[in-house]
Amino acid sequence: MTTAMNQLTLYFQFPFVRYAMIVGVLIALCSSLLGVTLVLKRFSFIGDGLSHVAFGAIAIATALNLTNSFLLVLPVTIISAILLLRTGQNTKIKGDAAIAMISVGALAIGYLIMNLFAGSSNLAGDVCATLFGSTSILTLTMTEVWLCVILSALVIAVFVLFYHKIFSVTFDEDFATATGTNAKTYNLILAVIIAVIIVLAINLVGTLLIAALVVFPAMSAMRVFKSFKSVTICSVGVSVVCAALGILISILAGTPVGSTIVAADIAGFIIFSAFGFIMRR
């Protein structure tokens, strides 16, 4: 135990480890805030589709040799989020098919572009890093850290400001619209926030594991708590604790950061499920 502590103190003297911790905790906080809404509005699959779009955008950014891929990836993902939300609202089946087409298409084109244009010799490693986020969290630049802090602050501010409206629109869209809340605007805001969260989370867990970061904390909290407020607070807590634990463990054990965090989230879900089961007896 003391050796582990010593090792951690040693590691935390490196700035990149501290950055990773700050960014990791912030991303976990943001992604869990909207988890409940996304799960209940069946937006979680849109999140999945979007992460593939983001992968395609990253591939293009790599091919273009952009120094800061955020600048391309963020707008592309936001626009796709708005488009996907539109198609999703019109007709159910067509919307699903559209999402599948866009997401799988972006994945294929992204890999193709990486293959054709990437100068790197370690292509498989690059792809794996983008999909599972294995190392990018430890190689963050100062700009990326600041961008992440600012975007997280924006997401949190928007969520707090519109908390009650988001609740009302999620709970009963018809009532909200009928009584003068513009549900379309809030769905748009949600779409933009999802896009921002996904772009942020790519750094932490990679494009394949983002859905886990959004879904697991909310599902865990919903096992035990029954009001929107308590579920939201609890899922933020669970997510932050799991992310911090995951990062610490991955530093000590040398495991990939993203999958370790998701593993911690799964463990959290099992614990909360058991707890909820016992409470109901």
Next chain:
Amino acid sequence: MPQLSCQDLCLGYEGKAVVSDLTFGVCVGDYLCIVGENGSGKSTLMKTILKLMAPISGQVLTGDGLAANEIGYLPQQTAVQKDFPASVREVVRAGCLNRRGMRPFYNKSEKRIADDNMKKLGIDSIAKRCYRELSGGQQQRALLARALCATRKILLLDEPAAGLDPKASAEMYDLIMALNSGGTTIIMISHDIAASVKYASHILHIGSQSALFFGTKADYLGSEIGRIYAGLGGEGI
């Protein structure tokens, strides 16, 4: 000038008409009951009035500067997802949302309005319970309380008595009558013809394709269709 008027409305889904030729008006302080058999298009009419769906043709006009945030609404069915975590209090308070404008939190008077309406409907003791785990009638009361919170000028109710026990539904009718006496316009869909005839000032009777009757209660009771329908006491049709 009527507070709300519908002209030559033709309603339906995906271009297929359910009802056509609906023309009627509602003035401030009216109590309109909409009656008609299952599937005749009553809920469709209410959704069109609330602009949740567009009419196939015709228009819904609002006079008197009636804004959406002055409307209270009780839907017939709420497709609340299974497992939705929401306490009764959170649901009821959502009714105060439209008073708030851009302010991010509820203030004291809004919280009091929500508490008062929960008391009126006898659900203050279950304010902290999870909405999904309530009985059908308790859920209906919560949604009614939410609708009352949202109402400032007009209240639209789609079968408010559904699922309520006799005592609760009698109390509900009294509550709505009191609101109406205070100047709130009421538009209510109901299968309870006895109560409709007792409380309403106007009746709109929708048939299978078009409106069969629109007018005051007295005229309705004098008309042939009114005598048949009211005589049945709400059963059968």
